[in-house]
Amino acid sequence: MQHAFLTNSPAEMPNWIDVLASAVGHRGRPLHQKHVKAEGQAWQNEGVMSPRMRQRIRLIAGVWLGWTIAGLFYIIQDTVPRLYRGGAVPWKYVFVGWMTGVYVCAALTPALLWLGNRWPIERRVTYAALHLCLSVVFSILASTIEVPILLLLGVFPALPPPPSIAAGVRIMLSFGLQGGVIRYWAVIALHAVYRSQKNAKTREREAFTLKVQASELAQQLATAQLSSLKMQLQPHFLFNTLGAIMVLIQQQKTAQAEGIVEKLGDLLRLTLDDVEAQEVPLWRELEFLRLYLSIEQVRFEDRLRVRIAPTTLSEVLVPHMVLQPIVENAVRHGLGQSEEAVTIEVVANSSNGSLNLIVSDDGPGLLSPRPGRPGIGLTNTRNRLARLYGDSAHLVIGQAEGRGVRVTITLPIRTVPPEGSRCD
Incomplete structure (x- = not known):
């Protein structure tokens, strides 16, 4: 899973898009695979990207851009004190280490969005408690994915390097558990704010639609009343008028x-x-x-x-x-x-x-x-x-x-x- 997210190969892109779009735009209900394939086929046939596909790509780009900015913030926070004290900055360790951590979080973000939709923190207090437990699980999982990558790249932030991945995970969690928890809650909170704003806009649109429908119904009712009045007028008025015409004809x-x-x-x-x-x-x-x-x-x-x-x-x-x-x-x-x-x-x-x-x-x-x-x-x-x-x-x-x-x-x-x- 980690490799697919990092490579972003064309073969894996529809699954990545499906997970993210289902989390953000479909309230936790995954899109049917045939819908993604149909849209991809239509895109290839017509040479034009569909609006839904463009929206999903913007979501993906927004997630990765957001985590990139967060990574740069971590790098600045780490390097500025070193430079201020006149110390040397191990750029490879700082840059690759922090960016690896945030990109692992970016790869796991669709799962976090799905969890946020599945158990919205604003609905029940028990959901908040559940997310507290899940944030710890997320921190452990992120460290488990991050450690082998850091070891492979030779930038593990501890010397000597740990003898095993399990040992590396223990080292990472010894000083980084709270970091993963904070990142988890940052995603869940931002998603809750986004969901709240989206729901508010949806309610506004629904209220406007109901208002328009009520206005149309009132117009239809007024038209029906006018038609009723005309129907009421014409029969007895025509009969009376025709009777008067007959009398005039009889009277020559x-x-x-x-x-x-x-x-x-x-x-x-x-x-x-x-x-x-x-x-x-x-x-x-x-x-x-x-x-x-x-x-x-x-x-x-x-x-x-x-x-x-x-x-x-x-x-x-x-x-x-x-x-x-x-x-x-x-x-x-x-x-x-x-x-x-x-x-x-x-x-x-x-x-x-x-x-x-x-x-x-x-x-x-x-x-x-x-x-x-x-x-x-x-x-x-x-x-x-x-x-x-x-x-x-x-x-x-x-x-x-x-x-x-x-x-x-x-x-x-x-x-x-x-x-x-x-x-x-």
């Missing part, structure tokens, strides 16, 4: 029947044009409302009067069809509970940086609360406002001055659609 009022058919076509065209839009300019919403009310006026004739006040806020964005259920309620309940003519007025103004959409009528007003839950149209409108604007939007229903009902919708003023408000 052909011109009026043709006019209502044309307006109905324009209304449906507007609905289809903005089928995916969450927000539209106010002028387009009022145009839709005029067509809708003009058709209702044909049905109710002189009993329904409409006034849409001019406004300078035509480019302000509003939720599509936000006024239709409000006006529909005014027509249904205002005319349904009164034999007299009813006037519906729509006003748009601004105050305190907000847009106010006001729909009022002079019908019977809020005579008594109806039993049961509020209508689907108003419920959907409130939910849509909450989804799109949060606490910045409000819908208030109250008694109008004199008589009738007044509904006020307050929205934040904005003229540029936010990203994702339209699906083109």
Whole structure:
């Protein structure tokens, strides 16, 4: 094992990479050998290194560079006092001896990283105690590997050289056991810090992903509510309109029947044009409302009067069809509970940086609360406002001055659609 690490031969490199990458990037689970072989084959076939392979090579280079820097630090620490005292420096013993020791540690680092992932010291106190025992084992193992190399290179730091490897290990441990323990804990601690930072970044990414998913779900819900509102509008509105057209034809009022058919076509065209839009300019919403009310006026004739006040806020964005259920309620309940003519007025103004959409009528007003839950149209409108604007939007229903009902919708003023408000 030691020889393979030191030679770094191409035949042995995939196993070395597998051990290191599994320790650092896969929480202790070794990569399947076929994945490494497949990536190596793809690299050879395409002549381009894969991102995962580049990451692993950077990890390997980082480990060996880190231990090289540590070795140079040991060398400086050993030579500076000698030079300061004016003594001779045995460069061969100092340089080769220290670098051999740190490179043995570098070769064993993948095993330490695996142990750190297998028993994370930050999770349990018992894991810290286990690593204390393992650090002693590591120091003995590192010395056992280091001694024959030093003897082979002729740089063993003791004279005369020991008669056997076992004797050399005993000599090394007599003054170097704590050094191996310190190196073990340095690797485990740095790996724990790295793992903690990586987990924190992972949690941040997951939180961001969940936030994006929640935003997308809210957008989908708002779109579903808008579709529900349109589905609710079209069937009964179309039936009522077709019934009015049949009455006009039976009364031989052909011109009026043709006019209502044309307006109905324009209304449906507007609905289809903005089928995916969450927000539209106010002028387009009022145009839709005029067509809708003009058709209702044909049905109710002189009993329904409409006034849409001019406004300078035509480019302000509003939720599509936000006024239709409000006006529909005014027509249904205002005319349904009164034999007299009813006037519906729509006003748009601004105050305190907000847009106010006001729909009022002079019908019977809020005579008594109806039993049961509020209508689907108003419920959907409130939910849509909450989804799109949060606490910045409000819908208030109250008694109008004199008589009738007044509904006020307050929205934040904005003229540029936010990203994702339209699906083109």
